[in-house]
Amino acid sequence: MVNITKRFPGVLANDHIFFELKKGEVHALLGENGAGKTTLMNILYGLYEPDEGEIYVGDKMAQIKSPEDALELGIGMVHQHFMLILPFTVAENIALGLARSLKDVSKEVANLSERYGLKIDPQARISQLSMGERQRVEIIKALYRGGNVLILDEPTSVLTPQETKELFKVLRSMANEGRSVILITHKLREVMEVSDRVTVLRRGRVVATKETVHVNEKELAKMMVGREVRFELARHKTKSDSKILEVEKISALGDDGLAALKDVSFCIFEGEILGVAGISGNGQRELAEVIMGLRKVMAGRILINSKDMTNRSPREVINEGVGYIPENIMMALIPDLSVAENAIFGKQFIAPFITTSFLLIGKNLFLNYEQIDKYAKELVSVYDIKTTSIEVPVSYLSGGNMKRLILARELSRKPKLLIAAYPTSGLDISATEYVRQKLVEQREKGTAILLTSEDLDEILSLSDRIMIMHAGDIMGIIPTEKANVEDIGLMMSGIRRA
Amino acid sequence: MELGGLDLSFILNKPLLKELISVILAVLSSVMVGGVIFSVSGADPLLAYSALITGALIGKHQIAETIVKTTPLLFASLGVALAFKSGLWNVGAEGQIVIGSLVAAWLGFSIMGLPTIIHILLTMIFSFLGGAMWALIPGILKAKANINEVLTTLMMNYIAYWISVYVIYWPLDDPLSYNPQTPHVLPSAMLPTLIPGTRAHAGILLAIVGAILLIIMKKSIFGYEIKVVGANPAAAKSAGINVPKIILTTMVISGGLAALGGMTEVIGRDLCLKLDATLGYGYLAVAIALVGNLNPIGVIFSSLFFGALVNGADVAYRVTRIPAVVAQAVAGLTMLFVLMKGPMLRFILKLLTWLKIGSRSGLS
Numbered sequence: 001m002v003n004i005t006k007r008f009p010g011v012l013a014n015d016h017i018f019f020e021l022k023k024g025e026v027h028a029l030l031g032e033n034g035a036g037k038t039t040l041m042n043i044l045y046g047l048y049e050p051d052e053g054e055i056y057v058g059d060k061m062a063q064i065k066s067p068e069d070a071l072e073l074g075i076g077m078v079h080q081h082f083m084l085i086l087p088f089t090v091a092e093n094i095a096l097g098l099a100r101s102l103k104d105v106s107k108e109v110a111n112l113s114e115r116y117g118l119k120i121d122p123q124a125r126i127s128q129l130s131m132g133e134r135q136r137v138e139i140i141k142a143l144y145r146g147g148n149v150l151i152l153d154e155p156t157s158v159l160t161p162q163e164t165k166e167l168f169k170v171l172r173s174m175a176n177e178g179r180s181v182i183l184i185t186h187k188l189r190e191v192m193e194v195s196d197r198v199t200v201l202r203r204g205r206v207v208a209t210k211e212t213v214h215v216n217e218k219e220l221a222k223m224m225v226g227r228e229v230r231f232e233l234a235r236h237k238t239k240s241d242s243k244i245l246e247v248e249k250i251s252a253l254g255d256d257g258l259a260a261l262k263d264v265s266f267c268i269f270e271g272e273i274l275g276v277a278g279i280s281g282n283g284q285r286e287l288a289e290v291i292m293g294l295r296k297v298m299a300g301r302i303l304i305n306s307k308d309m310t311n312r313s314p315r316e317v318i319n320e321g322v323g324y325i326p327e328n329i330m331m332a333l334i335p336d337l338s339v340a341e342n343a344i345f346g347k348q349f350i351a352p353f354i355t356t357s358f359l360l361i362g363k364n365l366f367l368n369y370e371q372i373d374k375y376a377k378e379l380v381s382v383y384d385i386k387t388t389s390i391e392v393p394v395s396y397l398s399g400g401n402m403k404r405l406i407l408a409r410e411l412s413r414k415p416k417l418l419i420a421a422y423p424t425s426g427l428d429i430s431a432t433e434y435v436r437q438k439l440v441e442q443r444e445k446g447t448a449i450l451l452t453s454e455d456l457d458e459i460l461s462l463s464d465r466i467m468i469m470h471a472g473d474i475m476g477i478i479p480t481e482k483a484n485v486e487d488i489g490l491m492m493s494g495i496r497r498a
Numbered sequence: 499m500e501l502g503g504l505d506l507s508f509i510l511n512k513p514l515l516k517e518l519i520s521v522i523l524a525v526l527s528s529v530m531v532g533g534v535i536f537s538v539s540g541a542d543p544l545l546a547y548s549a550l551i552t553g554a555l556i557g558k559h560q561i562a563e564t565i566v567k568t569t570p571l572l573f574a575s576l577g578v579a580l581a582f583k584s585g586l587w588n589v590g591a592e593g594q595i596v597i598g599s600l601v602a603a604w605l606g607f608s609i610m611g612l613p614t615i616i617h618i619l620l621t622m623i624f625s626f627l628g629g630a631m632w633a634l635i636p637g638i639l640k641a642k643a644n645i646n647e648v649l650t651t652l653m654m655n656y657i658a659y660w661i662s663v664y665v666i667y668w669p670l671d672d673p674l675s676y677n678p679q680t681p682h683v684l685p686s687a688m689l690p691t692l693i694p695g696t697r698a699h700a701g702i703l704l705a706i707v708g709a710i711l712l713i714i715m716k717k718s719i720f721g722y723e724i725k726v727v728g729a730n731p732a733a734a735k736s737a738g739i740n741v742p743k744i745i746l747t748t749m750v751i752s753g754g755l756a757a758l759g760g761m762t763e764v765i766g767r768d769l770c771l772k773l774d775a776t777l778g779y780g781y782l783a784v785a786i787a788l789v790g791n792l793n794p795i796g797v798i799f800s801s802l803f804f805g806a807l808v809n810g811a812d813v814a815y816r817v818t819r820i821p822a823v824v825a826q827a828v829a830g831l832t833m834l835f836v837l838m839k840g841p842m843l844r845f846i847l848k849l850l851t852w853l854k855i856g857s858r859s860g861l862s
Contacts, residue, residue, distance in 0.1 A: 294736055316736030324736065331736050334729040341722070346737035348722050366718045 002052035009297045013039040014050070015204040021149065025169055025172060025479045028191040028212070030224055031201035032428040038080075038120070040201070043153050044182075045077040046070040076142025077151040080135050084126045091122040094141045105144075112140050124260045131279060132156035132167075138171070150174065151182045156190060157454060160279060161489035168194040186224075188217045190455075195477055199226055225429045240270045244417050245291070250300030250310075252290050254472075260286040262472045263300070268417070268448040273439065275480075276452045277465030277488055280422075283472035284452045290451070292324050293317040304417060317348055323415030327407055327422040327452070332406045335395035339387050340369075340376035342394045343409055350413075370478035375412075381406035399430045407435060410444055420441060421452045436462060454468045456485065470494035500587040517791050520843040525789070527842070532828035543819040553813020560813075564695030566767055568805030570595065571777060573759030573802055574783035576712060577629075579792040581752040584744060585728035588808035590636060590651025591778025593658030593758040594629040596759025598661055602630040602764040603771035604670060606683025615687040621757065621765060622704075629757020634659065637749030641742035655780065666773050677831035680772040686712040689766040701762030707756055709794040717792075724748060724826070756780065778826070782808075787832035804829060 006014040013036045020026050029039045042048045044055065046064040055062045064070050070077070077194035083094050095105040107123040112121045118136045127136060135155060144149050152171075156164045170195055171181050183195060192212060199205040200223040207223045245268040254260030261283050266426040268274045276284055289295035289410075291302060293300050293314040302310045306318050324346070326332050333342050344353050348367065353375070355368040376390040381412050385404050388396055394402060401422070410418060420439065439462060443449055453459050459466055467481050468475040468491040476498020490496040533543035540821040554564050574591040602625045609617065636650035665680075689699040697765035715721045727734045727744045735742050759779065764771050788802050790797030807829065811822040835842070 292736065313738070313740065314736060315740070317571065318738045325738060330730065332735045334726055336729055337725060341725075344722075345726070345733075348719055348737065354719060365720070367722055369717065 001040070002054050002056065003043060004040060004043060004050045004055075006036075006043060006048060006050050012204050013342050014043070016053070017201070019199055019203075019206070020209070021182060022036075022197075023180055023181050024175050024178045025196040026175050026183060026194055028183045028185060028198040029201065030185060030188070030191055030198055032186055032224060032256045034203075035201040035224075036204040037201055038153055041077065041153065041182065041184055044070065045075060045151060046158060046217035054393055064157060067260055067337045070146050074148035075151070076145055076147030076149070076156060077282075078135065078138040078142055078153065080157065082138055084134060084137060084306070087125065089123055089125050089345070090120055090129075090188075093104060093126060093137060094122075094144050098145075108144065108351070109140055112143055112449055116171055116173055117166070131281075132163040134161070135159070135167070143174075147179065149180045150181065151184070154186070155183070156185070156187065158279065160492045161456065161485050161492060166188075188220050188224075189230055192217060192486040221410070221429070229335065240446075242270045243267045244270050244304065245450070246301075246303040246306075247291070248301040248303070249424050250290060250302060251298045252286055252295055254283075254286055260472050261290065264472070264474055265300075266474065266477060268450060270416075270448055270462070271443055271446045272464045273443050273449040273451050274477075275459035275466045276450065276458050276469055277456060277466055278469035279494055280454055282492075284421065284467045284469060286472070288324070288421050288450070288452065288471075290324070291323065291417075291419055292318070309441060311480050312462075314346075314348065319350070321414075321416035323410035323413060323418040323447075325420045325423050327425070329402055329406060330400070333402055334395050336393055338391050339380065339385075339397070339405065340373050340390040342405060343376040343379055343461070344372055345409065347413060378410040379405065379412060382412075399425055404425060407438060411438060415442075415447055418447050418449045420449060421455065423451070424458060425454065432458075456488065466494055468498070509632075511541050516843065519588050520839035521789060521796075521836060523842060523846065524839045525653045525832055527835045530832035532824070533782075533826055535824060538818060539820050539824065541821075546814050546818045546820055546824075549808035549817035550807070550814040551688060552818075554810030556744060558693065559682045559696055560809070562693045562698035562800070564806045564809045565692070565698045565702050567701070567767065567809045568703040568801050569705055569762045570759035571783060571786055571805055572702070572781055572796050572798065572801035573762065574756040575709060575786035575790065575797050576705070576708055576794060577752040577755030577759075578783045579787035579790060579794070579797050580724070580755070580778075581748055583792045584724040584730050584748040585731065586640065586745060586747065586748060587648045587649055588633065588636070588752050588754070589784055590633060590753070590760075590780070591783045592776075592778070593655035593777045594632050594756035595760035595763075595780050595803045596662045596755040597632045597757055598625040598760030599759070599771050600665060600760075600775075601765045602687075602761035602774075603680040603683065606687040606765050608680045609687075612686055614686045615836050618689065618765070621687055621761060625757045625761035626754035629760070630754040631800075632757070633749040633753020635745065637746045640749075641745040662771070663773065663818070666771060670771075672770065679768075680771040680811070682770045683765050689762065689767050689768060698768055699762070699766035701766040704758065704762070706798065708758070709798055712794040720747070721743075732769070737809040751797075756783070759783075766781065770862055782826075782829055788833055788836050810845060813848055 001018065001019040004014050004017040016029050016261065017040055018101065019040065029037045029041070039048065042052050044064065045065045049065060055064055062073055064073065072420040073253040085333065091102055091106040091109055094109055097101055112118065113390055118140055120133060120136050120140065120194055126137065135158065141148065146462050155167060159167060167242040175181055183190070185191060197209060197210045198212050198220065198498055200217065200220065202224060247264060247266050249265050250261055251259060262339070264287065278284055286295055290297055293312050293316065297311050301308060304322065307320065309320060310480070347353060352371045353368055354364040355366050356364055373390060379385065380387060380390060385408065386401050394405065407423065423439065424435050427435065439449060439451065451462060460480060460483065463480050465477055466488065467477045467478050468488055470492060471494060475494065478498055491498060528771045531754055533547065536543040536546045554560055573728060574595055578588060578591050602621050604625055607620045612620065632654060636647045636654060639645040639650050640647045656783055666678050670680040672679050692698040692700050692702065720773050723734070723744050727741055728737060731741050761777055763775055786800045787797060790800035811824065814820060815822045
């Protein structure tokens, strides 16, 4: 790929990028969110057309105007979000759109899966498969359609450590057979583990392409961010003996009406971060919602500050001093409302934002916009939120700044308990650092924090104790000093209990 | 086209200016397309529009009639705007107006011996409650069972209409009149006249008070919560908002306001309930609320615009013989254009930029 340039309104996503893939190599494409990795690969796969630049396959210039063109050239892609039809079987999904009999397809799928150790039953329905297995289906799908080049977009985000290891084994064996693999990632460890070469992107430009053996994690991080990165956070012992949150044997249903939490019990102490490790979709979201009063508890008790808060309304829970950073920021912000109005989202009934009116004396029915504006300005300056004013709609802010606003709002009220679900997902390295720093600071102020994350490294570096969830069940709670990734991985996949 | 090197894209970053310009564009477009309709119907559009404007705005009686037409529309569209703001597509103003007018007609003639103020107040309260109850039914269905309010409010309109037909023909039929109507209301229930010698009554002042109350309400916790529920009910829950309660309260106020529009027609204009007296007001109110950008002040102006349009259309008919329903067509067009206003503004700005670049390259 030579001189690839792609512009989006207001952004230069790819700026004269040169990218070369050799036969039989695993090439990592490293960069932060928004560095232009996915854009570049979408161009290669024919989803976007570049504004400038050419693509050569072999020695020939290629015109890739659609994924069909890409597939014809032997380029396949596995997207971050799988494109499978759930009620269909594996074979049906792979045969989709091809003029071949299901029988032939099944046979060849069995062949491929044996050759690369991609264990999968062609007759299984997608809906019955785990995320790791679904990914295998996507890989086989790409291979089946003649993939000499396989692009994988952040493939490990849905996998346990063990599954990741298996995937990397598959990728290596594919490379050894002369196929080429492009691995899009922002995780340094993966680059070191599996790739032959690495190309680092920053703000739409290539920083460098290196042989992986000639670099180390620190250098890569520096190239990716543009400055030195601290990995370790200073932490002091702050844990005390008073329990802020006690969850006793709770069960709850998921959106589908099936059990999402099964007999879950744990507690969090003052000044403690309890990290929840688990593949997303194993009850973490439901757990947060149950505590916040957003989901009904079918059995069991929840105590906050030793007060029974089981099945109380969200308003009562918030009034008890609980802050909430939901995994979906659209659950914590209203894009059309101003920054100031969003600064009191979920706090609109709390002093000092309320006031009486001349109409109904003695009742706090009105909002005190003077106080709200003052407070919003304070948040913007203290938490360094980049916005032209507090009057503009929140939708004018970047994703990182939206997340900052949520964090600012939830932390500034000095919560006793903070539910932080995936607080750093989608953030770049410096914003991630900032959020982690703030969480540790808050811990030192005595807040009890329930931290959910899909980044195991994040959990290991922030938590005092780690709770591992699988299928709505707690597989174990272990102190971070005694934790090792192998055990956690086994527990995440439900194979072992602590 | 010379723009003097002016970059107009800044408009997109000023929410208020953007709204204003796009609404004006939408209204102008509908007037233009309406002109085409006039031409096709065989009338001179300029003549038709000038007759329309004269008929609506030039002269004491014309202005008075415009105010009379505006009053119920303002009440109803305030109600609609509030419901829409909270994300409830209440298209039931039509029926809520009918219920309000029924209650007003009945209380207006049946309770004797009350002082004027008390009688009017009582009529107001019960008309409001009547419309509120009527809107509460779809509200409960929405809040408790998540049944689509568009369908339920719409169906409630038919029920209200046929109830009114029944009531006017039978239990409350005026035995002294050959027309299908209820007996005249007592003088103690009549709204005072605003402009002497015309039909303009004090109802418009009540409607403006209603608008002011809604503006004050915007600054309340309730007003904030309505906005949040309207933008994202799922998120509202996590903000500690009792969503069903907001839905019910909004429907009650929305239906009550619309009902007051029906009341003013009875105790302000006709002084009895005539068959089909408020036909179509509720649907027009949807257009008005949207043109007014669901904002009370905006709704005051758009009500005036539509009040004048409806009133002027009658005059235009007498001059050009174009049926007054053409005014309704223009109203419908306006609603269509208002719904398209965002893309339309962007398109026009793009067009202007393109023309500018075109003229420049033409020079060089």
